[in-house]
Each structure stands twice: as structure tokens, then as C-alpha cells.
Amino acid sequence: MLHMLHAKEIGARMIVVDPRFTRTAAKADEYVRLRSGTDIPFVFGLLYHIFKNGWEDKAYLQARVFGSDKIRDEVMAKWTPDKVEEVTGVPEAQVFKVAEMLAKNKPSTVVWCMGQTQHTNGNAVVRASCILQLVLGNIGVSGGGTNIFRGHDNVQGATDVGPNPDSLPGYYGLAAGSWKHWAAVWGVDYEWIKKQFADGMMEKPGMTVSRWIDGVTEKNELIDQGPNLRAQVFWGHAPNSQTRGKDMVEAMKKLDLLVVVDPYPSATAAMAAMVRKDGVYLLPAATQFETSGTCTASNRSIQWRERVIRPLFDSQTDHAIMLAFAKKFGFDKELVKNYKMVKPDGDAKWEEPEIESILREMNRGLWTIGMTGQSPERLKLHMKHMQTFDVKTLRAKGGPCDGDFFGLPWPCYGTPELKHPGSPNLYATSVAMMDGGGCFRANFGIERDGVSLLAEDGSYPKGGDLTTGYPELDHVLLKKLGWWDELTDAEKKLAEGKNWKTDLSGGMIRVFMKEHGNHPFGNAKARAIVWNFPDPIPQHREALYSPRPDMVAKYPTHDDKKAFWRLPTLYKTVQQENVKNEVAKNFPLILTSGRLVEFEGGGDETRSNPWLAELQQVNFVEINPKDANDRGVRNGEWVWVKSPTGAQIKVQAMVTERVGAGTTFIPFHFAGWWMGKDMLEFYPEGAHPIVRGEAVNTATTYGYDSVTMMQETKTTLCQVAKA
Ligand SMILES: Nc1nc2c(c(=O)[nH]1)N[C@H]1C(S)=C(S)[C@@H](COP(=O)(O)OP(=O)(O)OC[C@H]3O[C@@H](n4cnc5c(=O)[nH]c(N)nc54)[C@H](O)[C@@H]3O)O[C@H]1N2
Ligand SMILES: Nc1nc2c(c(=O)[nH]1)N[C@H]1C(S)=C(S)[C@@H](COP(=O)(O)OP(=O)(O)OC[C@H]3O[C@@H](n4cnc5c(=O)[nH]c(N)nc54)[C@H](O)[C@@H]3O)O[C@H]1N2
Ligand SMILES: [Mo]
Numbered sequence: 001m002l003h004m005l006h007a008k009e010i011g012a013r014m015i016v017v018d019p020r021f022t023r024t025a026a027k028a029d030e031y032v033r034l035r036s037g038t039d040i041p042f043v044f045g046l047l048y049h050i051f052k053n054g055w056e057d058k059a060y061l062q063a064r065v066f067g068s069d070k071i072r073d074e075v076m077a078k079w080t081p082d083k084v085e086e087v088t089g090v091p092e093a094q095v096f097k098v099a100e101m102l103a104k105n106k107p108s109t110v111v112w113c114m115g116q117t118q119h120t121n122g123n124a125v126v127r128a129s130c131i132l133q134l135v136l137g138n139i140g141v142s143g144g145g146t147n148i149f150r151g152h153d154n155v156q157g158a159t160d161v162g163p164n165p166d167s168l169p170g171y172y173g174l175a176a177g178s179w180k181h182w183a184a185v186w187g188v189d190y191e192w193i194k195k196q197f198a199d200g201m202m203e204k205p206g207m208t209v210s211r212w213i214d215g216v217t218e219k220n221e222l223i224d225q226g227p228n229l230r231a232q233v234f235w236g237h238a239p240n241s242q243t244r245g246k247d248m249v250e251a252m253k254k255l256d257l258l259v260v261v262d263p264y265p266s267a268t269a270a271m272a273a274m275v276r277k278d279g280v281y282l283l284p285a286a287t288q289f290e291t292s293g294t295c296t297a298s299n300r301s302i303q304w305r306e307r308v309i310r311p312l313f314d315s316q317t318d319h320a321i322m323l324a325f326a327k328k329f330g331f332d333k334e335l336v337k338n339y340k341m342v343k344p345d346g347d348a349k350w351e352e353p354e355i356e357s358i359l360r361e362m363n364r365g366l367w368t369i370g371m372t373g374q375s376p377e378r379l380k381l382h383m384k385h386m387q388t389f390d391v392k393t394l395r396a397k398g399g400p401c402d403g404d405f406f407g408l409p410w411p412c413y414g415t416p417e418l419k420h421p422g423s424p425n426l427y428a429t430s431v432a433m434m435d436g437g438g439c440f441r442a443n444f445g446i447e448r449d450g451v452s453l454l455a456e457d458g459s460y461p462k463g464g465d466l467t468t469g470y471p472e473l474d475h476v477l478l479k480k481l482g483w484w485d486e487l488t489d490a491e492k493k494l495a496e497g498k499n500w501k502t503d504l505s506g507g508m509i510r511v512f513m514k515e516h517g518n519h520p521f522g523n524a525k526a527r528a529i530v531w532n533f534p535d536p537i538p539q540h541r542e543a544l545y546s547p548r549p550d551m552v553a554k555y556p557t558h559d560d561k562k563a564f565w566r567l568p569t570l571y572k573t574v575q576q577e578n579v580k581n582e583v584a585k586n587f588p589l590i591l592t593s594g595r596l597v598e599f600e601g602g603g604d605e606t607r608s609n610p611w612l613a614e615l616q617q618v619n620f621v622e623i624n625p626k627d628a629n630d631r632g633v634r635n636g637e638w639v640w641v642k643s644p645t646g647a648q649i650k651v652q653a654m655v656t657e658r659v660g661a662g663t664t665f666i667p668f669h670f671a672g673w674w675m676g677k678d679m680l681e682f683y684p685e686g687a688h689p690i691v692r693g694e695a696v697n698t699a700t701t702y703g704y705d706s707v708t709m710m711q712e713t714k715t716t717l718c719q720v721a722k723a
Helices: 002-009 039-052 058-064 068-078 081-088 092-104 122-135 155-160 176-186 190-195 209-217 245-254 266-275 318-329 355-365 376-384 475-480 489-495 507-515 549-554 572-580 625-630
Strands: 015-017 030-032 110-112 146-148 231-235 257-262 280-284 293-296 302-305 561-564 567-569 589-594 620-623 638-642 648-655 663-667 672-674 716-722
Touching: 015 092, 030 092, 039 068, 039 081, 039 092, 039 122, 058 122, 068 122, 081 092, 110 122, 122 146, 155 293, 176 190, 176 355, 209 245, 209 567, 245 266, 257 266, 266 280, 266 672, 293 355, 302 376, 355 376, 475 507, 489 507, 549 572, 620 638, 625 648
Parallel strands: 015 030, 110 146, 231 257, 257 280, 589 663, 620 648
Antiparallel strands: 293 302, 561 567, 589 716, 620 663, 638 648, 638 716
16 A cells, blocks of 8 residues: 555556545545446446547557457447446546546556455456456556455465365366376375375365355255265354355354364354354464464565564464374375474474475475475575665665565576576566566467467567467477477476476476576467356346346346356346345345454454554444435444344444445454344353454355355445434
8 A cells, every 4th residue: 555655656646446435545536436346337438438539559459468359349339438327326527537547647557456356246347457457558567467455464375375175286276187296296196195085076176165154054965065064174264254144153053063273262262152062172373473484475575484482372383283183184294295394492392394395395386376486595585685675676786686576576487596586577578587577378278269369479578589479388399499408318307298387397497488588388368358257258247136126137147056166156046036025125225345454354363452452442334424314323323234134233333425325334354243242251261352343244145256256245235224
């Protein structure tokens, strides 16, 4: 946020698009209030004016983008200014003004977070934003790009090492080839790994955390796995962060086993104690301050952090707890095969893997994202010589890190010895490969419907020997180019039959990138049309709980899906039931949710901190004066917020113009009340947070993104009444 404000001071214009007038909006040159859930029509409304006035970057589109002509046809036919205003509520003059600001202030960047992603069509919303930036030629240039701010400390780093149920570390998929790559990195027999899985499950994506409730409670014949879920582990995750709290309590009742691994008992402990007597275990985890390791930021820069204090009381580090589980399950030897074991303290009772050796193993396997060059030694050197890096370019001038970008932002290709400096901007063809340059990857084949997907001649990373588009690097391509003999004999042995993602020698990358200046992942066009997604061209689809049945008729949601991440996932059924039952009439206010500056996530840590707890002591609902007056509600009074699920939560009314008429907002950091009742008695003695309050997610409704299965937290419906 500070970078944004600094940019403003030197003349950058700032536009905020949000249903609420936020603190950020207060600093903006232009604030656009749209109806929650209508970003695609707004973005396509911008594109309408951009195309109409010839503001698109034609040369860029021709050289580097696939399918922009189809986008143009769609936009000009469907998203005329009247339609945009009808759906979003934003008047034509303002849409035009924003389009002109973007077109005439280049490069510009688009920043988004959860306002775009947490919708049933969030995948299409974020693609619309990417298309906007492609049309303006803003991707792959310094000062441009799509900047998706990651949420938690190290959430980027966590994602990179494979917590998603459809991929292995580094976004390698679940196909046999990917498993074999990692088996080789781990030095563990592939057949042995295979034996650990039930038949047919090894290559099948798992359930997402957003749906664990249904994994427990859904009818067994409707789920695409053997038994239902019987155990649930909350490992650094709060229950009040997930939607459908009312259903969650039912799932908690049914489980055989519920485990919390957390420095705090968290709301899980209280919710579980409210509904069951046994089978719940609280394992005290140490915090980040009690261990060391890497932390990857939103810009993919990696920092090394040192331990500040020893693990307190009975707590152990997360990796020590993982190892303890692995021992019980009987695969501890395989888990720690490549790791040096250390005692975190001279007098500690347990041994744990040394963090440095875990990172070295990652370096040996994470070719896809280029997390191979960031050795513990290089990262520690960066921390030690932080002052030698330029704060604007991120590049070190002189000193032992000369030429590196701070934190070696990935991709940092090749082995650490290759000394790739990291890539501060993705896809930048104006920069040479060994200076952090790049191009768009050739991950999706080389042609589609007879049209080439490769970059046009003349578009390639600066100084590269190949000046045309080219496919991904593999042993065949390297041989065809006559560069195979530039590998050493040792490299040849490992590289034979492999591609750049599976060549553990790193030799193919070395030759292709360092000696010839080309990108190992190929040189292709960005796809404006993503044919393997439910909507190849992003489509506006109304939320399942939409306040506008007239819009539902015009822009209906997806069809239901039978087995999506192993679970039946409903779209039309829910939306049509809602229309039939006149839900929008009985629950006429949009309910959206999000964050406060003073609290974090589910809030167990921050609401237990006396200095932060003081800042916001009760949960509240932002409601427009008109809606409040219509209900006889005054500022600061207690109200019930009622949900179509039958849940109702008791919060204070904050009567404010921050939200427009028809929209309400509740922060999601609270827990510890259950539909009007304080749950104090259910927390382990002495371990309750200081501030307790009603969780908005007790009231949130069903709805999941059609690609990612992200929960819909940003657009649902409610009614508000005096308590
Ligand atoms: N202090 C603090 N900082 C945090 C966090 C925290 O808990 N506390 N959490 C971190 C995490 S995990 C994350 S993911 C980020 C999230 O960061 P943000 O996504 O910025 O946070 P939110 O408050 O969830 O939502 C942002 C805005 O989306 C708006 N919105 C709702 N519906 C729509 C819509 O349909 N379209 C548009 N354009 N906007 C909409 C909301 O009104 C809200 O103002 O913040 C991180 N930073
Ligand atoms: N309605 C609504 N719901 C939302 C959102 C929204 O905008 N609206 N936002 C969503 C988003 S973007 C996110 S990211 C989630 C966030 O929600 P959660 O994933 O629940 O994140 P936190 O509450 O920040 O952290 C969870 C727990 O991690 C514990 N913890 C901290 N450090 C450590 C550690 O080192 N080890 C272990 N084992 N535990 C640790 C904390 O004590 C805390 O109890 O909420 C989501 N839920
Ligand atoms: Mo997040």
C-alpha cells in the first residue's frame, strides 16, 4: 500500500473499484462504486471504449496475444454502455473516464484481491482483468502487470510447495510423470509411493478445504471417492474463515476425529466443544518467531528469517509435528531422507529436519517456477547485504550480491551456481534472460484451431539466439538446434529423454538460457481465450444469491457439476430455487464481507492481543442510512443480520455512507459468539480470545468458484432487523 501512495506522490493516478468507499478509495483520484459481483461487465465496459477509440496496443496484440479479436467482437456486441450500466450501476460517463485514464497513463497496473476472486465466477473475473492489461499492452513491462496481492505472510511460498489438492510442489500436476519427477528428487521409489494410495486415487485431485463440510455430510453415493471424510485437521486455519458455519457445526458433530495444530486453541476448540464431548485434540504449534526459514512475498522475492525465540512451553515447530505424524504413519524415513536432523534447542526432547536442507531439496525439484537458484546461502547473503540493493529496481549494485535482484524473485532459473539474478517483472521481452527477462510460456501446445499459439517473429527475450516463437525446451529440441553437445557428459546422462522441468542436471536450461539467451518454457502468446475453462471468454454470471432476479434471467449461473473435486457442486439448482422462493424479496440486502486493518484472518491471534483487541471490541454491520432508517435502526444499536440459511447473527449497526443503499458489509475476523450467545464457557480455561463476537460466516451461504472451488464470500443476501 505504501508503494501505491508513493507512486501517487510522483504523479500516478489511482482508481478504486469497490462496492464500498474504503480507506483506499479515500485516497483515489476516481472511485467507482459497482454492485458486488459485476466486475466483468465493468471491465468489458472499459474495453468497449478502449476498442472504440483505438486505444488498444495493436502491435502488442498481434505479436503476443491469442484471441483478442474474439474478445473485441464479444465486447462490442454485448457490453454497450447501456448494458454495462444496467448490470453494474456505473454510468457511461464514468466508465469512459476510467478507460481514458488507463489508456492515457501508460503503463499502468491492476491490483486485485478477494473482491474479484471470491465469487462463483471469480476465475472469469480475474481473467477479464488480465485481458484488460493485455489489450493495453501492459503485461511484461516495468510499472505494468497484474498485481495480485497475496494475503498471509508467506502464502505465496506455501502455495509454491504444493498444498493444493490438484498438484505436487511447483504446480507439477498429478500425472505419473510428475510423481516420477518428485520421486527422483526425494530419492524414494515411485512404486513405493504408489502403494501408499488406494487404487485410482493417486492421480485424482482431492477435495478443497472450502468443501470439507460436504466431504463429511454429502450422501456417500454422490461423492467421487470411497468413504466420506472422517477426520479433519485444522493446521493453522480457523473455522470461522469458512462459509456456511451452520452446516460446519453439523459436520463437526459427525467426524470421528478433529485435530487443531495452532498456537491458539482457535474457535475450532469452542465450536467443537459446543457440539461434542470427545475426539478433539489441540496440538500446540510454535509460531514463525520460534523457527527459521524462507518467506516468499507477493512479488515472489524470498527472504530468509532467523528464529527470534525458542519454542515456548510445550509447543513444537510445524515440521516437528509433521515428522511426529509421519512416524506414526510409518513413512518418517522417506520423509526426511535428504534432511540433516537437528535439535532445535540443546535441551529439546525432539529432533527435527534442518530447514536449510528442506530448501535444498526444493531447489532440486522446483524447476517449473524457477525456485532452483535460491539456495540458503544466496538468500542469507541477500539478508546480510540488504543495504546494497536499490529500493526501486531491487537490483544490487556492487558488493557480494552484485547484479542480483533482492530475494531472487522467482523464476530464478538453473542451479545456484548459474547465478541467475531472479526476475523482478514476469514476461519482460525487453530484458535479456540472464537479466531476469522472459516471454509468455508455451504451455498449451503450439496451435489452436489452425492458428499458431507461438509468439510472432521478432518477439522474444532481448538478445536471444532464437528470434521467433518456439515450444517448450526438451531433449529433442536441444538436439534439433544442434546444441546438445554443449552439455557436459554428466549433464547428458541426466538430461536424456527429459524436458526442462524434469532434467535434474539443469544442463538443458544452462545451455538454452545462459549460452543462447532463450526461455526454457518456450515463447508463445498469452491466451485471451482459455478454451479449457467453463467460459473460454469470461462471461458475467449473477451470484447464486443475487438481489436481481431480472438479471438472473439474463445472466444465469453455470449448470450444476456432478463430481467437481470429488463433490457434486450446485449452481443453477441453488440459483433457481432462490428465484422461485423469492429469496431476494425476503433478504433484499447484499451482504459482503472482508477485512479490518486491526485484525487478521479468523482473528484468534489478533483478538487475543490486548492492544489490538482494544481497537475494535464488537463486530458490526455497515449499513447505509437509507436502509437503516427504513428499518428503524440507529447507529450503534444491536441488530440481527438474518441469512437465507436460517442463521441469524447479532452485531452492532454502523450506519454509514461507506456502503451504498442495498449493500451491507461485515468483517470476518470475529468468532466466539454463536447466534447471539457468548461461547466463553466452551474455550479451554484461560485460552479464550479477549474480544469475541459473531462470525459473519455463521450466516454466509453456499457457492463456489467454477474452476478453483473458492468460496463465495463477497456476494450473498441478508435482512437486517432491530435486535
Ligand atoms: N489487517 C489485515 N490485513 C490483511 C488481512 C487481514 O486479515 N487483516 N488478510 C490478508 C489476506 S489473507 C488477504 S487475502 C488480503 C485480502 O485483501 P482484500 O481483498 O483487499 O480484502 P477484503 O476486505 O476481503 O476485500 C476487499 C474489498 O472487496 C470489496 N468487494 C466486495 N465485493 C466486490 C466485488 O464484487 N467487486 C469488487 N471490485 N470489489 C468487491 C469489498 O467491499 C472490500 O472492500 O488481505 C491481507 N491483509
Ligand atoms: N466471509 C469471509 N470469509 C473469508 C474471507 C472473506 O473475505 N470473507 N477471506 C478468506 C481468506 S482470503 C483467507 S486467507 C482465510 C483466512 O483464514 P485462515 O486461513 O483461518 O487464517 P488465519 O485466521 O490468519 O490463521 C489461521 C490460524 O493459524 C494460526 N497460526 C499462526 N501462525 C501459525 C504457525 O506458525 N503454525 C500453525 N500451525 N498455526 C499458526 C493462527 O493462530 C490462526 O488460528 O479466510 C477466508 N474467509
Ligand atoms: Mo487470503
